[in-house]
Amino acid sequence: MSQPNVYRLNSKEVAAATEEWLAKRGVTKEQIGQLVMLLQKDYFPELTLAECVINVDAVLSKREVQNAVLTGIQLDILAEEGKLLPPLQDMIAYDEGLYGCDEILALSIVNVYGSIGLTNFGYVDKLKPGVLKKLNDKNSGETHTFLDDIVGAIAAAASSRIAHRKQAEREAIAEALQSDQEKT
Ligand SMILES: [Mg+2]
Numbered sequence: 643m644s645q646p647n648v649y650r651l652n653s654k655e656v657a658a659a660t661e662e663w664l665a666k667r668g669v670t671k672e673q674i675g676q677l678v679m680l681l682q683k684d685y686f687p688e689l690t691l692a693e694c695v696i697n698v699d700a701v702l703s704k705r706e707v708q709n710a711v712l713t714g715i716q717l718d719i720l721a722e723e724g725k726l727l728p729p730l731q732d733m734i735a736y737d738e739g740l741y742g743c744d745e746i747l748a749l750s751i752v753n754v755y756g757s758i759g760l761t762n763f764g765y766v767d768k769l770k771p772g773v774l775k776k777l778n779d780k781n782s783g784e785t786h787t788f789l790d791d792i793v794g795a796i797a798a799a800a801s802s803r804i805a806h807r808k809q810a811e812r813e814a815i816a817e818a819l820q821s822d823q824e825k826t
Pocket residue numbers: 737744745786787788789790791
C-alpha cells in the first residue's frame with residue numbers, strides 16, 4: 643500500500659531562513675535592537691543594547707513572526723525583479739500610498755506581545771529612525787515596501803516584551819521588599 647506524501651515542516655529551517663534573509667536584505671539584529679533602545683530608553687534608563695537584542699531574538703523565535711518576515715521579503719524580492727502581476731507589481735514597487743497590506747502583514751508581528759506594541763509600531767513608522775530610514779530610501783534601487791514595516795513591527799514587539807517583563811520585575815521586587823518589612 644502506498645503512503646501519500648506527507649508534508650512535514652522543519653521549524654529549524656524556517657527559523658534559519660528568517661535569519662538568513664534578514665541578513666541578505668541588509669538588516670542586522672543590532673539595528674533592530676537600536677530601534678528598541680530608542681523606544682524604551684526613556685522608560686528604562688538602565689536598558690542595554692545587548693538586552694534589546696536578546697528581546698529581538700525572542701520575537702524572531704516565534705513562528706508567526708518568521709512567517710511574516712519570509713512572506714514580506716519574498717514579495718519585496720519579486721517586486722524588485724518585476725515578477726508580480728500588474729497592477730500589484732507597480733503598487734509594491736512604488737510603495738503606493740493606498741496599498742496597506744504591508745502594514746497589515748506587520749501587525750501580525752505587533753500583536754504577538756499585546757496592544758502596547760501598536761503604539762510603538764505607529765511611532766517608529768512615523769519617525770523612521772535608524773535602519774528604517776535606509777529601508778525607505780526610494781533611490782536605493784531596492785524594494786523594501788514590506789520589510790520596513792516588518793522591521794518596525796519586530797522592534798515594537800520586542801519593546802512590548804521588555805515593558806511587560808520589566809513591570810513584572812518591579813512588582814516582584816516591591817513584593818519581596820514588602821514581605822521583608824512585614825518580617826521585621
Ligand atoms: Mg511599507
